[in-house]
Amino acid sequence: MVTRWEHFRHEADIGVRGFGATREAAFEQAALALTAVLTNPAEVAPRMPVRITCNAPEDALLFCDWLNALIYETATRHMLFGRFEVRIVDGRLEATAWGEPVDIGRHRPAVEIKGATYTELDVRRLADGGWLAQCVVDV
Amino acid sequence: MRVPVVIFASRALMQAMDAKVLEQACNVAALPGIVQASYAMPDAHWGYGFPIGGVAAFDPGEGVVSAGGVGFDISCGVRTLLTGLRREDIQRVQARLADTLFARIPAGVGSTGELHLSAKEMDAMLQGGARWAVERGYGSEADLVRIEECGCMHGADPRAVSEQARRRQRDEMGTLGSGNHYLELQHVAEVFEPAVAAAYGIAAGNVVVSIHCGSRGLGHQIGIEFLKEMVIAARDAGIVLPDRELACAPLASALGKRYLGAMRAAINCALANRQILTHLTRAAFREVLPEARLPLLYDVSHNTCKEETHEVDGLRRRLFVHRKGATRAFGPGHPELPAEFRAAGQPVLIGGSMGTSSYILAGLANGMERAFGSACHGAGRAMSRHEATRRWQGRAVVDELAGRGILIRSPSLRGVAEEAPLAYKDVSSVVDAADAAGLARKVARLEPLVCIKG
Numbered sequence: 120m121v122t123r124w125e126h127f128r129h130e131a132d133i134g135v136r137g138f139g140a141t142r143e144a145a146f147e148q149a150a151l152a153l154t155a156v157l158t159n160p161a162e163v164a165p166r167m168p169v170r171i172t173c174n175a176p177e178d179a180l181l182f183c184d185w186l187n188a189l190i191y192e193t194a195t196r197h198m199l200f201g202r203f204e205v206r207i208v209d210g211r212l213e214a215t216a217w218g219e220p221v222d223i224g225r226h227r228p229a230v231e232i233k234g235a236t237y238t239e240l241d242v243r244r245l246a247d248g249g250w251l252a253q254c255v256v257d258v
Numbered sequence: 259m260r261v262p263v264v265i266f267a268s269r270a271l272m273q274a275m276d277a278k279v280l281e282q283a284c285n286v287a288a289l290p291g292i293v294q295a296s297y298a299m300p301d302a303h304w305g306y307g308f309p310i311g312g313v314a315a316f317d318p319g320e321g322v323v324s325a326g327g328v329g330f331d332i333s334c335g336v337r338t339l340l341t342g343l344r345r346e347d348i349q350r351v352q353a354r355l356a357d358t359l360f361a362r363i364p365a366g367v368g369s370t371g372e373l374h375l376s377a378k379e380m381d382a383m384l385q386g387g388a389r390w391a392v393e394r395g396y397g398s399e400a401d402l403v404r405i406e407e408c409g410c411m412h413g414a415d416p417r418a419v420s421e422q423a424r425r426r427q428r429d430e431m432g433t434l435g436s437g438n439h440y441l442e443l444q445h446v447a448e449v450f451e452p453a454v455a456a457a458y459g460i461a462a463g464n465v466v467v468s469i470h471c472g473s474r475g476l477g478h479q480i481g482i483e484f485l486k487e488m489v490i491a492a493r494d495a496g497i498v499l500p501d502r503e504l505a506c507a508p509l510a511s512a513l514g515k516r517y518l519g520a521m522r523a524a525i526n527c528a529l530a531n532r533q534i535l536t537h538l539t540r541a542a543f544r545e546v547l548p549e550a551r552l553p554l555l556y557d558v559s560h561n562t563c564k565e566e567t568h569e570v571d572g573l574r575r576r577l578f579v580h581r582k583g584a585t586r587a588f589g590p591g592h593p594e595l596p597a598e599f600r601a602a603g604q605p606v607l608i609g610g611s612m613g614t615s616s617y618i619l620a621g622l623a624n625g626m627e628r629a630f631g632s633a634c635h636g637a638g639r640a641m642s643r644h645e646a647t648r649r650w651q652g653r654a655v656v657d658e659l660a661g662r663g664i665l666i667r668s669p670s671l672r673g674v675a676e677e678a679p680l681a682y683k684d685v686s687s688v689v690d691a692a693d694a695a696g697l698a699r700k701v702a703r704l705e706p707l708v709c710i711k712g
Binding site: 126128129130131132133157175176180183184187190191194195197221223227228229230231233234235236237238240255257258 | 276278303304305306307310326329330331366367368370422425426428429430435436437475478479481482485486489490493501502503505638639641642643644645669670671672673676712
């Protein structure tokens with residue numbers, strides 16, 4: 120299982136997808152895909168940590184909550200995030216996202232993200248033992 | 259399905275339509291308490307639970323309200339301002355006006371407004387909408403009659419709006435946003451119905467300003483929170499949803515009522531936001547063209563659920579009408595229209611994309627029966643954002659449009675590439691289909707002169 124992220128096609132908006140050896144790694148990769156909707160994640164300096172916690176009764180809803188928490192922190196702190204560390208125990212996600220304040224000139228952010236949706240929402244174990252986490256985000 | 263699905267489109271639009279539209283419209287037709295039919299407008303495309311361009315009405319007793327059926331950008335809409343100017347008046351100052359508008363209107367990711375509301379003022383804004391903004395000096399009483407609900411959505415419940423939603427709005431009052439949101443200076447390129455156009459105060463060669471944006475972070479957060487709550491409530495009640503995004507709550511339930519209160523507060527947030535942007539636009543014009551006055555032509559909302567009276571099978575009924583990416587289009591004589599538009603019908607403002615036409619339509623009496631007084635809302639995307647950035651460079655799009663006399667001002671060239679005109683379907687064919695279907699009639703076609711893009 121290669122740890123990586125990608126975008127996938129949606130007619131009006133954009134899909135974010137993460138792959139990882141664990142569910143947590145897939146969530147972290149999908150978070151990079153989320154940042155890539157806004158800017159190049161490699162351009163974001165992971166200087167400031169922000170703690171995030173979420174609870175949900177199933178993996179898919181927890182994944183959507185995770186992305187929505189990042190969207191919320193991005194909007195209210197005016198920050199972008201480039202590094203993530205996720206732990207999940209019994210439906211509770213505890214994470215740290217590292218990033219920096221938006222620099223319009225350097226990051227040239229393309230578009231705001233309104234929210235992570237339940238469209239194409241999927242969190243599952245793949246045949247090779249790795250994990251996939253994905254959904255469409257509304258921009 | 260409990261009711262039929264009706265899609266309004268030309269053969270060409272139907273053939274180009276995403277197969278998901280029919281699937282989603284069928285899912286909507288299966289929801290409890292739906293009345294008459296599940297409709298899709300000519301610009302319908304793959305949405306979230308409901309198709310974008312979907313219209314559905316529900317019985318207050320047996321029906322449901324769906325957070326997905328309203329969408330994340332609650333009350334996203336368009337307003338158009340008249341300027342009293344002609345195209346030749348603008349040409350001399352077009353670049354200066356573009357720069358002044360861009361300097362005055364906060365646009366794009368991370369932009370913030372100058373207005374930061376206290377908790378008490380936030381409550382007043384959520385309750386009062388555009389009326390609240392006018393009372394604080396952003397515009398005049400005359401603006402209010404030219405807005406749906408006279409600028410203030412009744413039944414808003416600020417207590418149903420979370421702290422997170424309020425915090426997300428803290429810096430975003432009077433901001434345009436990004437994506438497909440814009441402020442455009444346009445000229446009236448063609449008039450199809452001179453008498454109706456005259457009633458609306460427009461004629462060929464006139465210059466107008468159109469603003470497209472919504473309820474900003476507050477509306478997005480309300481959409482996110484209630485969607486999750488409705489999904490979990492459905493799961494706990496043993497209801498199997500064909501699509502999680504269709505999550506809904508009975509209109510008569512506590513959750514349904516709480517969502518309606520929060521959604522109406524978000525509608526007021528959108529109306530207040532567009533009112534503040536109108537004030538900033540007028541200030542920009544005063545700097546460049548001090549003699550110009552910018553009265554409001556009309557303001558329409560696209561993503562709402564509203565309680566309205568409609569005739570169904572010869573009976574007048576109160577219904578909750580969801581319009582997801584669809585415009586209210588009330589016909590002549592409707593009591594909710596301002597007196598000066600009662601003979602002509604409601605102005606229906608259809609946004610294009612940078613470099614393409616926008617349209618002004620008028621609601622029709624027959625349209626009230628066709629789809630609960632609803633029409634299309636815009637072009638709809640023809641391709642993904644990724645595909646658009648693969649095909650076009652932002653700088654090249656800006657230069658090409660400048661060569662055609664259209665000035666683009668945006669903080670993000672990548673955003674411009676994603677919103678390239680050809681990334682959208684042909685708005686003219688959408689409007690022609692709406693006209694042919696009797697949803698609304700074409701009144702005027704607008705062409706852009708300046709576009710401020712978020």
